Amino acid sequence: MKHSLLMAALGAVMPLHPLSAEPLKVYLMAGQSNMQGFCGVHTFTQIEADPVTKPIYQKMVNPDGTPRVHENVWISTSGCAKDAKPGQLTTGYGGGKGDRIGPELTFGIYMEEHVKEPILIIKTAWGGKSLCRDFRPPSAGVHPTHTQALEELRKETKDTTELETEYAERHGKYYRMMIEHAKSVLGDIKKVYPGYDPSQGYKVAGFLWFQGENDFGEQDTYPNPGEPGGFSEYSRLLACLIRDVRKELKAPELNAVIGVLGFNGELETERYRQIETKHIPWLREFRKAMEAPVEMPEFRGHVAAVRTEVFWEPRLEELQGRWKQVKAKSGELKAQGLSKEQQKAALDEFLKTVYTPEEWKLMETGVSNACYHYLGSAKIMSRIGKAFADALIAIPAPTQP
Structure with a gap:
């Protein structure tokens, strides 16, 4: 009985899969x-x-x-x-x-x-x-634009150290x-x-x-x-x-x-x-x-x-694409000097002209x-x-x- 209880307790804490060889x-x-x-x-x-x-x-x-x-x-x-x-x-x-x-x-x-x-x-x-x-x-070699830039500097007999350092750090x-x-x-x-x-x-x-x-x-x-x-x-x-x-x-x-x-x-x-x-x-x-x-x-x-x-x-893409209308309207309302409360109320009303309730729910929960x-x-x-x-x-x- 004790053995069974011990095995049950161990089973409760052991990982789903035993350690594999x-x-x-x-x-x-x-x-x-x-x-x-x-x-x-x-x-x-x-x-x-x-x-x-x-x-x-x-x-x-x-x-x-x-x-x-x-x-x-x-x-x-x-x-x-x-x-x-x-x-x-x-x-x-x-x-x-x-x-x-x-x-x-x-x-x-x-x-x-x-x-x-x-x-x-x-x-x-x-x-x-x-x-x-x-x-x-590393095996890709030097970016062609870097080679061109170095050649231009050398033609003008300019120091290439700064460009070499920049390339080495970024690329x-x-x-x-x-x-x-x-x-x-x-x-x-x-x-x-x-x-x-x-x-x-x-x-x-x-x-x-x-x-x-x-x-x-x-x-x-x-x-x-x-x-x-x-x-x-x-x-x-x-x-x-x-x-x-x-x-x-x-x-x-x-x-x-x-x-x-x-x-x-x-x-x-x-x-x-x-x-x-x-x-x-x-x-x-x-x-x-x-x-x-x-x-x-x-x-x-x-x-x-x-x-x-x-x-x-595609439907989410189209709904998200309409959001630019809302952003533009928000900018217009701010430019009118309205209070934050007035801006929000006006934007909420405008939102209803852009999305149906079903579309807005999909937008909120999908994007x-x-x-x-x-x-x-x-x-x-x-x-x-x-x-x-x-x-x-x-x-x-x-x-x-």
Whole structure:
């Protein structure tokens, strides 16, 4: 009887999965602001409201609707929420301040569900950073514009030291920060995951890249963005990135998933979009460039791409697009010298002319940020995170020697 009670008590405190003899699986997630994630937790409402996505919602929250703490998923971040400490995965590991999420939440949920053992996520993301400059990998070589600038200075017999220093500090800075954080965590995993047994070892099992916004608008690097092959340099840089991450982390067959830039959704049908019409061919070509490493012979079978535009919510995009009318009206009211109370009353009345009650409810519960941040929609981001896990799971494991 005592033995049974003791075993029952132990069962209550032991982790869901016993410590495995297998190496701890580690996943590196990296990119810019959408890898950070700016999706407010209040937008979980729309995940629950849709029967298609409700099963995802049920994994994200407790029975009372509060965010769940995922006890067998451990996470360390750099560049993300300022107050997020390493620990067990839950909400709050997104960008900026407050209870936000990025793709890490559902990625971790579904990845741990698949491997059926504790996992570790290392997430490094910084807003407004390009691959061509900020994340520039070592094997990519010197940026062409830097070479041109140096040549111009030399022609004028001017000192190039300042330019060389500036280049060295900026170009590749966030690549180096990504690698430094990853190596720091891997060097002392118990700081993040106290139950880790060093004799178990670890395996870097996946690299997830979600970025692109800054390169999309970088015409110094990509001067012909709307033409076929206009972003081929991005494909080359992304291939260099995957190679260099594999080398740095001593994982020569590391599988990778590329999150293809998806804001504004699909580009074929006639509908409202916040993107300028002239930029649609740019975005079409950029998406092709992001996918290109998948078909490179050296990466075939080890790299996958997720077309994130398939998770877009066109209705939310249209509703959020109307908000500029409200902002303009707010500016007009301020210019009239009205009191704050008068401004609020007038704006509330104006709001009724822009949105129906049903539309405003959807706006309040579905949108929490700008279009380029996937509308701050947890319904969009939760499906992207799950798709990242599904894509990585679908890649065959490297053959054992």
